[in-house]
Amino acid sequence: MQIIEILEDLFFIERGWLNANHFVHVSKKPILIDTAYKADTDVTVAQIAKLGVKPADVSLIINTHTHCDHIGANRIIHEQSGCDIALHTVGRYFIETKNDWATWWRYYNQEADFFECTRSLEDGDVLKIGLHEFQVIYTPGHASDGIVLYNREQKILISSDTLWENDMAVMTLRVEGSLALFSARKSLEKIASLDVRQVYPGHGKPFKDSETALSIAIKKIDQYMGDRERIGKDLIKKIIIYTLLMKNPINEQDFFPFLMTTVWFKETVDLYFNKEYKILYQQIMDSFIRNKIVKVENNRFITLIKP
Numbered sequence: 652m653q654i655i656e657i658l659e660d661l662f663f664i665e666r667g668w669l670n671a672n673h674f675v676h677v678s679k680k681p682i683l684i685d686t687a688y689k690a691d692t693d694v695t696v697a698q699i700a701k702l703g704v705k706p707a708d709v710s711l712i713i714n715t716h717t718h719c720d721h722i723g724a725n726r727i728i729h730e731q732s733g734c735d736i737a738l739h740t741v742g743r744y745f746i747e748t749k750n751d752w753a754t755w756w757r758y759y760n761q762e763a764d765f766f767e768c769t770r771s772l773e774d775g776d777v778l779k780i781g782l783h784e785f786q787v788i789y790t791p792g793h794a795s796d797g798i799v800l801y802n803r804e805q806k807i808l809i810s811s812d813t814l815w816e817n818d819m820a821v822m823t824l825r826v827e828g829s830l831a832l833f834s835a836r837k838s839l840e841k842i843a844s845l846d847v848r849q850v851y852p853g854h855g856k857p858f859k860d861s862e863t864a865l866s867i868a869i870k871k872i873d874q875y876m877g878d879r880e881r882i883g884k885d886l887i888k889k890i891i892i893y894t895l896l897m898k899n900p901i902n903e904q905d906f907f908p909f910l911m912t913t914v915w916f917k918e919t920v921d922l923y924f925n926k927e928y929k930i931l932y933q934q935i936m937d938s939f940i941r942n943k944i945v946k947v948e949n950n951r952f953i954t955l956i957k958p
């Protein structure tokens with residue numbers, strides 16, 4: 652796993668798709684930005700330990716939004732350290748009202764624990780992370796509580812799931828509403844007005860060319876607006892992979908019946924496709940196997956995507 656010092660004492664840890672990338676500020680009062688997925692908390696703790704940070708010493712966790720792959724170790728770290736946890740006001744409201752629908756956890760059958768949120772963040776706030784100042788920029792769209800963090804001095808953007816290099820994070824209109832596409836576009840336009848030299852996304856490698864990434868994302872939103880089936884295709888593929896990562900490995904014959912027990916799978920097929928559930932499922936799994944994203948071994952599906 653790649654660990655990079657992005658600013659003095661502030662480290663970026665690259666994870667995968669089930670676990671979002673996260674950050675550690677090393678000091679006597681360590682600060683974390685995002686804490687990956689709950690089931691992989693031991694990996695998260697081991698990565699942080701490489702930088703000499705123990706969960707019990709953490710003073711503050713900042714979350715870029717409340718999705719399960721960003722807040723997974725919050726509860727356990729808070730229990731051990733009594734640390735502050737900061738979220739955008741909207742995310743804080745979701746956590747305090749125990750709204751596991753708005754956080755997507757219930758809709759996508761994800762594992763996550765509620766935790767105590769002690770600090771609210773607003774658009775324009777300035778966060779001190781050691782010697783470094785980061786501006787909080789509210790970027791709803793993918794998540795209605797999404798923020799990115801911008802260091803003006805070094806032109807560094809911690810872009811979470813608002814901006815990826817070559818793709819866009821899932822749009823869940825069933826939870827977020829149709830306005831989410833417009834919000835996502837506005838959020839990207841907000842980022843376009845910043846002078847950015849280096850981007851650290853929520854998933855994937857760091858990258859420099861924010862302009863190209865922004866135009867790819869904006870183009871994708873425009874395609875979504877023109878052809879809604881594209882939203883469904885993107886969602887169903889991403890969430891099937893995500894589900895496989897959560898269950899990795901799963902018996903081949905158990906996977907379709909499992910998907911049929913979830914709310915999201917049938918709803919997504921009903922909303923975006925004019926196809927029978929099993930036929931669509933089979934087509935998607937065949938394409939994953941053909942493209943070496945999934946393999947079948949001893950009658951089990953194994954995904955080759957980095958967790």
Ligand SMILES: [Fe+2]
Pocket residue numbers: 716718793794812820
């Ligand atoms: Fe997310």
